[in-house]
Amino acid sequence: MKNLTEQKLITAAVAAGWDTNAIKAWKKIIKKEACKRSTADLLLQLEQIGSDSYTRLFTKSRLLPMEKLELVLKQMQAQIDQNGFLQLAGDYRLSPSMPPHGRFLKLFRKAVRQTFLPQGLRPVYQSKRKNELAIKIHLFRSYLDRHNLWYVRQYFPGNTDWEKLQNYQRQAKVKFDYSTDARLHNRYLSNQDFTYPQNMKIQVTKWRRMSEFIVNLETGKFVSEWDFYQQQANGNINADLAGYQVSAGAAVANTGSFNYGLPKGKYAWLLRFSHSHQLLDVKHPTDPQLRYQFNHAKASHYYWKSPQTYLKDSKGGYADIVKKGPVDFLAWQQVPLDQKKEIYQAFVVSCRKRLPKKNPGFAFFWQHYQTIY
Incomplete structure (x- = not known):
């Protein structure tokens, strides 16, 4: 009976596409865990991408980095629909226990870099296979982002997403980065005027800046395309533009995502892949038609x-509110709603006067502003 159970588990791994070395690692896991876990539980571990067991197989596998990326997408039955949206199906899912700073995410990100640098995700490769993979890998980042949002919302207490995110930081003992520009997450309708930033950007961790969260400065709620999309009865996402209003699509326009490269910010120059953000995250294949047409x-x-940054144009009106973390967030919340536009404009002027020094964050300005006025 035991042999039949082991064979069933091994057969499942072979059918999933794992190579000989990964299978050897899986056999060791079975031998160690069979007395503690049921066959169903072990199979679930195999099908949960990012679980301890799955990560072990991913690490031990001698498949090429490109083949590993293909394997993950194949297991999740990733297919691009007629609207350019990546749809997932099948039994494989991202592991509920995988945190935004999880080891598998680091390994997956590394495999993307190994496969697509130095050319990047957007160039047209001679290989049709590699071109198709580049498109899917770009679109898959949104699902990694969706998982991260779910993880924080599911496992941590708080009245707002922002409070839950801070509790995640404290419990996981990770450091957040606030130094990268949030301008592209503060888009506004082109038939209106830009007033002031609505959102801030937080990245995990301080050094890697891999997972990212966009948080509304007023409500403390995550800004995510996944709170906007409509899920159909078959589990697919309705990606037809006809089903949505552009004016209501702020969450799609300003959504967060998962970074395969290293976004610019503090300490970026110390790391060898400091230019990878442009090649893997900024200059990427075309977005789904829905998001592309919104933007x-x-x-x-x-x-x-x-909006146009104040750094490039004397008339540019954009400067990040949050640069130092919660202290800036709390300072901005102290500004009365009917004064935000005026005080924000004064903040931008002060940032411009400080050049070439960097934006110090709103709390620094607010402290001096209150002293003067």
Whole structure:
């Protein structure tokens, strides 16, 4: 009976596409865990991408990095629909226990870098296979982001997503980074005027800046495309533009994502892949039609437009509110709603006057502003 159980588990791993070395690692796991876990539980571990067992197989496998990426997508039955949206199916899921700083995410990110650098995700490769993989890998980042949001919302207490995120940081003992620009997450409707930033960016961890969270500065709620999309009865996402209103799509326009490269910010120059963010995250294959049309100019309708930074143009009106973390977030919340536009403009002027020094964050400005006025 025991042999039949082991054979069933091994057969499942072979059918999933794992190579000989990964199978050897799986056999060791079975031998160690069979007396503690049921066959069903072990199979679940195999099918949960990012679980301890799955990560062990991913690490021990001698498949090429590109083949590992293909394997994950194949196991999740990832297919691009007629609207350019990546749809997932099948029994494989991202492991509920995998945190935003999880080891598997680091390994997966490394495999992306090994496969697509130095050219990047957007170039047209001679290999049709590699081109198709590049598109899917770009689209898959949204699902990694969805998982991270779910993880924080599911496992940590708090009245808002922001409070839950802070509790995650404390319990996981990870450091957050607030130094990267949130401008592209503060798009506004092109038929309106830009007033002041609505959102801030937090990245995990301080050094890797791998997972990212966009948080609304007023509500403390995550800004995510996944809170906007409609899920169909078959589990797929409705990605047809006809089913949505552009004016209601702020969450799609300003959503967070998962970073395969290292975004610019503090200490980026110390790391060998400091230019990878442009090649893997900024210059990427085309987004799904829904998000693309929300964020690009069309003669027939308005769209979500990114503001111009004060650093590039004396008339540019964008500066990040949050640069130092919670202290900036709390300082901005002290500003009365009817004064935010005026005080924000004064903040931008002060940032411009400080050049070439960097934006110190809103709390620094607010402290001095209150002293003067």
